Amino acid sequence: MALEKVLLYLIDNSGPFKELLTKVVNAATQPLRLILYCDGITPGNAMGFDNKRKSIIWYASFLEFGILLCHEEVWITIASARTVWAKKVPAGVSGLTRRILREMFIDQDIAGRGIRILGQLLRVCFHALLADEEALNAMLYIKGASGLVPCAVLCCAVNKPLTSDLVGGRRSMTQRSALLQDIGCSDVRLIGLKSDADVWAQADEVAASKDTPGFKLKETTRGMSYHEDALLFDIPLRQHFKPASSTSVDAMHVVFSNGVLPGEIMLLLEAMKKRHGFYFQSLRDYLGPWKWSQIGEPADCFNERREKSSNAVLKIDASHLLAVYPAVRVFVVEALGKSTRLVNEIDSFLSVCAICDLLVEALHCPAEARALVIADLLTTAVATYLEAFKKAYGLEAVRFKHHQLLHLPGQIRRDKRLLACWTLERKHITAKQAFSNFCQASVMPAGALARMVNAQVRERMHACMYMHAWCASLRGVDRLTCAHCT
Numbered sequence: 001m002a003l004e005k006v007l008l009y010l011i012d013n014s015g016p017f018k019e020l021l022t023k024v025v026n027a028a029t030q031p032l033r034l035i036l037y038c039d040g041i042t043p044g045n046a047m048g049f050d051n052k053r054k055s056i057i058w059y060a061s062f063l064e065f066g067i068l069l070c071h072e073e074v075w076i077t078i079a080s081a082r083t084v085w086a087k088k089v090p091a092g093v094s095g096l097t098r099r100i101l102r103e104m105f106i107d108q109d110i111a112g113r114g115i116r117i118l119g120q121l122l123r124v125c126f127h128a129l130l131a132d133e134e135a136l137n138a139m140l141y142i143k144g145a146s147g148l149v150p151c152a153v154l155c156c157a158v159n160k161p162l163t164s165d166l167v168g169g170r171r172s173m174t175q176r177s178a179l180l181q182d183i184g185c186s187d188v189r190l191i192g193l194k195s196d197a198d199v200w201a202q203a204d205e206v207a208a209s210k211d212t213p214g215f216k217l218k219e220t221t222r223g224m225s226y227h228e229d230a231l232l233f234d235i236p237l238r239q240h241f242k243p244a245s246s247t248s249v250d251a252m253h254v255v256f257s258n259g260v261l262p263g264e265i266m267l268l269l270e271a272m273k274k275r276h277g278f279y280f281q282s283l284r285d286y287l288g289p290w291k292w293s294q295i296g297e298p299a300d301c302f303n304e305r306r307e308k309s310s311n312a313v314l315k316i317d318a319s320h321l322l323a324v325y326p327a328v329r330v331f332v333v334e335a336l337g338k339s340t341r342l343v344n345e346i347d348s349f350l351s352v353c354a355i356c357d358l359l360v361e362a363l364h365c366p367a368e369a370r371a372l373v374i375a376d377l378l379t380t381a382v383a384t385y386l387e388a389f390k391k392a393y394g395l396e397a398v399r400f401k402h403h404q405l406l407h408l409p410g411q412i413r414r415d416k417r418l419l420a421c422w423t424l425e426r427k428h429i430t431a432k433q434a435f436s437n438f439c440q441a442s443v444m445p446a447g448a449l450a451r452m453v454n455a456q457v458r459e460r461m462h463a464c465m466y467m468h469a470w471c472a473s474l475r476g477v478d479r480l481t482c483a484h485c486t
């Protein structure tokens with residue numbers, strides 16, 4: 001859907017949204033900065049053999065909404081596509097994302113000609129591409145964690161050495177060149193952060209090697225796949241979409257949702273079991289009397305069902321983990337604080353908790369100056385944690401998500417806040433409802449899109465909460481402590 005038309009529709013049909021956007025527009029001194037988010041959703045039976053409703057969805061918002069970005073109502077649904085159809089499109093999700101951006105920035109020229117809303121002519125520039133790892137890989141058409149260069153548009157870090165290579169006596173890439181760092185590197189100054197020009201030059205190298213014998217090797221060493229319709233290879237779009245400057249890894253997926261924290265807790269639990277005989281039951285017993293408003297009983301986060309299903313990472317959703325990790329820290333400090341057999345493991349766990357504390361503060365921080373301080377503190381905390389983790393569990397246990405932590409402080413400095421997918425994942429609940437009850441799957445994407453926009457209007461009709469949050473943000477009050485918003 002055309003961004004200008006959706007905004008006009010929302011302005012015409014929702015008084016609170018119109019009021020909110022008027023404040024944003026009046027306060028803007030530069031072009032509005034667009035954030036694009038993409039994810040896959042599975043409405044209906046997720047385990048079904050042939051789920052025809054499985055879809056890709058794109059949301060957009062503006063950085064100028066500031067602290068209100070934690071409300072799903074300021075994220076506008078701009079496109080959707082059935083997954084089975086998207087796979088047939090040249091370059092798949094990357095090709096579709098390219099079409100969306102081309103339509104906005106080249107056909108509609110929202111950066112040059114601008115959009116006319118609320119009686120003003122506003123220009124919009126592209127600011128950030130936000131998604132989980134899988135969706136970022138799909139949009140950018142890069143190989144990701146499984147590739148030789150997993151962070152293809154952000155830095156030059158290479159993957160860790162394969163065990164089979166080490167056993168076979170083959171030297172790792174970092175042993176062959178002192179210039180290279182692997183994903184276990186804890187110093188962001190050494191990983192070779194890429195500029196947009198670096199990424200485009202490498203994309204051009206890959207494109208130029210097409211039809212030559214070295215093509216596959218070039219794709220592998222650059223960490224990107226070639227397709228003429230993929231986002232990185234669109235030359236006219238480059239003046240608007242800047243890959244290294246805008247790609248944003250998501251703190252929720254890097255740390256909480258199947259991220260480094262649930263992995264860390266499982267490693268610690270295994271170590272506790274081996275050396276102290278403590279495991280899930282010990283946590284259940286310790287947390288048994290605790291009652292928390294957010295999650296009810298923290299002990300339930302370590303119930304028998306989770307104990308059976310957890311392997312490399314603790315099976316727990318991100319919201320519950322966010323609420324329960326401080327309780328686990330209290331357990332570790334009280335029960336194991338004097339342990340001499342788990343010094344490194346406890347140090348690693350406490351270090352990742354320090355990162356979580358900073359991320360939680362950054363998520364709710366309305367003050368830009370404080371966000372910059374948090375970014376500096378996070379740089380140190382991440383370096384400390386990665387060293388502690390390697391000391392406790394070795395390089396072989398390092399995951400790509402550990403490396404992605406290094407990119408979070410830079411993103412906070414760029415945005416003066418922490419952009420994360422919590423809100424967008426919550427918005428998927430409405431999206432899944434909007435994608436339900438279609439007899440014809442072929443009409444679903446357009447119909448669901450209309451439903452999503454109308455759901456937004458209905459929500460905004462009762463959006464006094466957002467206005468209070470806006471007032472709170474102006475006063476520098478945290479949304480969670482604003483009396484109107486709790």
Ligand SMILES: [Zn+2]
Binds near residue numbers: 154156191404407
């Ligand atoms: Zn990187």
